[in-house]
Amino acid sequence: MSADPVEHTRAEARRAQILCAAAECFRSSGFHGASIAQISKAAGMSAGHIYHYFENKEAIIAAIVARDLENLLTLTAEIRSARNVQEAMLERVAEGVDDNLNPWMAGLKLEIVAEASRNPRVAEIVRSADRACRDSLTLTLRDMRRAAGHEDDDATIAAMVEVLAAMFEGLLSRSIRNPDLDRTAVMRRFQGAVRDLLNQTP
C-alpha cells in the first residue's frame, strides 16, 4: 500500500468492498462453502485483487472480527466517559439488542463462532477479540459498580461480564429460531435483566 493519501483511501475502499462481499458469502454459503472465486465475483474484482488485500479466508474473517471489535470498544469507551455510566449503558442496551436481533448479522456472527469451534486459526482470532472485548467491559462494569458503592473482586466482575456477554450473544440465535418475536417487549425485559445483573449483590 502506498503512502499517497488518495491511494490509501482507495485501498481502504477496496478492502471495505471485499469485506462486505465476503460477509454476504460467508453468511449465505458458510465459511467452507464460500470460495475466494465466489467472493471475487460478489465483490466485482479478480481473485488476484482479493489476494492482494487478504492472504486467505481466515484473514478476511480476522478483518470482519476486528471491525466489530473496534465498534464495541468505541461504544464501551463512550459509556465509560458518560456522567452516569449505568444509565449510558442501559441506553446503549437497546441498540445492542436491535443489532443482535438482525437475522443477517446474526447468521454471519453465528457462522464465525461455529467455524471457531472447529478451526483453530479462526478460534484464535475470535478468542483474541473476545479478550479485548472482556477487558473493556471489565473496566466499564468496575466503574459502574464503584459508582454504586460496590467493591468487587476480579472473579465477580469477570463472571458478570460473562453473563452479560451470554445475554447479548444469545439474541443472535433468537432472531433465527423465532423470527416473530416481539422486539419491543423483548427489549424492555432485556433491559430490566441487564439492570438487575449490574446491581447484583457481590
Next chain:
Amino acid sequence: MSADPVEHTRAEARRAQILCAAAECFRSSGFHGASIAQISKAAGMSAGHIYHYFENKEAIIAAIVARDLENLLTLTAEIRSARNVQEAMLERVAEGVDDNLNPWMAGLKLEIVAEASRNPRVAEIVRSADRACRDSLTLTLRDMRRAAGHEDDDATIAAMVEVLAAMFEGLLSRSIRNPDLDRTAVMRRFQGAVRDLLNQTP
C-alpha cells in the same frame, strides 16, 4: 421397521449410533462439509444402511433436534410438577449452564443454528422445535409467576421466555469464545440473573 420388539430395539440402537456419528461429523466438518459417506464411515455402516434410516442430512438434523427437544420437554414437565416451581427451576439452571458450557455440544448446536440461518429446511426444523420449547416454558413461567402473585399478559410471559432462552443459548458461544471462563462463578451470577428475571415486575 418391524413390529417385532427385538427388531424394533435393534433399529433404535442403529438410529442412535447414526445420530452419534453424524453429530460428531457435523460438529467437526460443518453441515456442508459432512457427507453421508463420512457419516457412514464414522458410524461403521454402509451408506445404504444410513439411507434406510434417514432420507438425507436434514432428516438426521431433525432427529438430533427432536432428541434435544424431548429432553427439554421432560425437564420443564418435571419443573412444573415440583412443589416449589421457582426453586426447582433454579436448581435445574445449574445443569443447563453446565450442558451449554460444554464446547463439544456448543459447537454442534451453533452449527445447526448457523445452518438454519441459510437453509430453509433446517430453519423449519429448528423453528418448529423452538415453538414447542417456548410453549412448554410459557406454561412453566406462568405457573411460577402465578404462585408469586403476578398475573401477566401473554406478551410479558413471551418476552420473559425469549430473554431466558437468549441467556441459555448465549452460553453456547461463551464456551467457544472464552474457554477459560470460571464455570462456578458464572453459574452463580447466571442463577442470580435468572432469579431476577423470574421476579421482574409486570
